Amino acid sequence: MSSLEDIPTPDNGFYVLVTGANxxxxxxxxxxxxxxxxxxxxxxxxxxxIVTTRDQRKGDATIENLQQHLRKVIASHERKLPGIAQVLQHRIFFRQERLDLLSLVSVQKLCRKLRETTPKLDVVICNAGIGGWTGINWPLAVYKILTSWSTAVCWPTFKISGVGWVAKPQIPAEMKVEEPPLGEVFCANFFGHxxxxxxxxxxxxxHPRSENTKGRIIWVSSLEAYEHVLDLNDIQGIGSTLPYEATKRLTDVMAITSALPSTCDVADEYLDQSQASEKTTKPRIYVTHPGICGTSIVALPxxxxxxxxxxxxxxxWLGSQWHPVTVDKGACAMVWLALAQQDTLDNMEEKEGVGKWGSATDFWGQERAERTEVAWWxxxxxxxxxxxxxxxxxxxKDAxxxxxxxxxxxxxxxxxxxxRLRIEWEGRLRRAGVGIEME
Ligand SMILES: NC(=O)c1ccc[n+]([C@@H]2O[C@H](COP(=O)([O-])OP(=O)(O)OC[C@H]3O[C@@H](n4cnc5c(N)ncnc54)[C@H](OP(=O)(O)O)[C@@H]3O)[C@@H](O)[C@H]2O)c1
Known part of the structure; x- marks a missing residue:
């Protein structure tokens, strides 16, 4: 974890936080x-x-990995333009922090620290997440892949989910404060973020209004954000047989509507617009997905x-555009959204409407950010x-x-x-004496 002395705050810094960066x-x-x-x-x-991980060992390994990558990138620039290494070395700073999304107090602790030590944030990429799967229905998987290959590995129907999973208690038992269940997949994928x-x-x-840029919260969704999986009577998906997919549908619905007039007042409250002034600009929430990439989110031998x-x-190769396969290509949409000029994003939205951005590739693996269909929208x-x-x-179905x-x-x-849930949990943690006040 960064100690106060080694927290980088360069002039003209662009601050990006990525969760689950290890x-x-x-x-x-x-x-x-x-x-x-x-x-x-x-x-x-x-x-x-700023990378967040669940423990110091993972944080150290992540920084080492990123530093190694930076050395390689700089060496390749240096080969093309001798002397450039000196300049580039001073343009990238790393910082690591602890975050366990299944602990609301851990979220509060990190945010309090960031608010005390960081001059501003430009982008927060809410990437961390869990699948909550317990296995794969292999006979069905083999049948589906052999009979409809691309569809089967884009929108798989053979993963088996855990049902009824709840997060560990948020309040120590000795405090004797009753707490309602918090869906585990819901908390890790959505509510913690x-x-x-x-x-x-x-x-x-x-960001002063004059800068013409907005802080961005980038939520990471999935192609599997099916419309039928989100049940408003069980919004945490605790009783669902598809809790992962339910969190992703919730992500899509909330991100897209966050920018629309029908919901803007509630989203403004969430985005803490009470102190709005000439020196601030309301942040934006964007939704992305990485297509399909080979990662350990599905643990396999x-x-x-x-x-x-x-x-x-x-x-x-059979024609699926949603198979970036490797994580560097899967990261295309998130990184594009993080770095794109505000005018570019605003103009695209004005022309095409608010939407969901996915990482796509062509046959040869050339990646691009591509609009993705959202059910009902x-x-x-x-x-x-x-x-x-x-x-x-x-x-x-056509919207x-x-x-x-x-x-x-x-x-x-x-x-x-x-x-409602946020305010309720904040009150509960405060009353139990474990909640962290922000100011
Ligand atoms: N891979 C795909 O094809 C695909 C497709 C669609 C969407 N996505 C989305 O992409 C995101 C990243 O997934 P991935 O495929 O890269 O999976 P991954 O390799 O398993 O990475 C997940 C990351 O989330 C972290 N994490 C899990 N639970 C956490 C918690 N309670 N608190 C903090 N961090 C936690 C993990 O940390 P630990 O190492 O400590 O567990 C890890 O760093 C997820 O939101 C996923 O839904 C992936």
Whole structure:
């Protein structure tokens, strides 16, 4: 964990926080950010990459891994332009912090520390997550892959989920405070990040209006964010047989509606807009997904891991655009959203509507950020956008005026429920004497 002396605060720093940065996509995001930042941002800007992990050992290993990557990148720049290494070395700073999303107090502790030690934040990438799966239905997997290869490895129906999983208690038993169950997959994938975004909103808002840029919260969703899995009567998915997918649908619905007039008032409260001034700008929430990448989110023995990678590459060669396969390519959409000029994003949204951005590749593995269909909403909530058929879930239905209205209504209900839950948990932790006050 960073001690106060080694917390980097360079002039003209661009501050990005990535959760779950020690493995899989999180590590891919860190490396790609370094590459693209050095290539696209002016020499006067420095990147401060704040990585969160669950323990010090993982944090140290992550920093070492990123430093090694940086050395390689700098060496390759130096070969092309001798002398540039001196400049580049001083443009990337690393910092590590502890975060366990299954502990709301851990989220509060980290945010309090960041608020006390960090001048501002530019981007928070909410990447960490768990699958909550207990295994794979192998006969079904083999049958599905052999009969509809690309669909089977894009929208798999053979993962078996744990049902009824709840997070460990948030309040020590000796405090004798009753607490309701908190869905484990819900808390790790969504609710922990939800609180994180709320407490970090004041740091993300620290962009004077004149800068014409906004702090960004980037939520990481999935292709598997099916509409039918989100049950508003069990929004935490505790009784669901697809709790992972339910958290991803919740992510899509809430991120997209966060920017729309029907929900904006609740989202403004969440984004702590009470102190808005000329010196601040309301942060934005964006939603992304990495396509399909081979990571340990599905734990497999080595031989099956090789087979998984093979199945993913074959799917790409059979025409699936959603198989980046490697995490550096899977990180494309998140890093693009993190570094894109605000005007670019705003203009695209004005033209195409608010949507979900995924990492896609062509046959040769050339990656790009690509709009992705969201059930009931479409690609941008506009009518007449169904020319874009590529990359659709084969069971997707065209969005209609009615479905878009249902989407907005669901978004509002979800936002109201999440705000209620946040305030309720904050009060409970405070009353138990374990909650951390922010100021
Ligand atoms: N891989 C894909 O094809 C794919 C597809 C769609 C979406 N995604 C999304 O991409 C994100 C990253 O997944 P991945 O595939 O890279 O999986 P991964 O390799 O298993 O990485 C997950 C990361 O999340 C961290 N994490 C898990 N539980 C946590 C908690 N309670 N508190 C803090 N950190 C926690 C893990 O830390 P530990 O090492 O400490 O466990 C790890 O760093 C997830 O949100 C996932 O849903 C992945």
């Amino acid at each position: 493995s899989g996509l999180g590590l891919g995001i860190g490396k790609r950010l370094i590459d693209e930042f050095l290539q696209t941002r002016p020499q006067s800007e420095s990147l401060v990459l 939800y609180l994180l975004g709320h407490y970090l909103a004041p740091l993300l808002a620290k 080595l031989i099956l891991e090789y087979l998984m990678f093979t199945a993913f590459y074959v799917a790409r 479409g690609w941008g909530g506009k009518s007449a956008e169904y020319k874009r058929k590529k990359g659709r879930d084969p069971y997707a 209609t005026k009615e479905s878009r209205e249902r989407f907005l209504e669901t978004g509002r209900k979800c936002w109201e429920e999440m705000e």
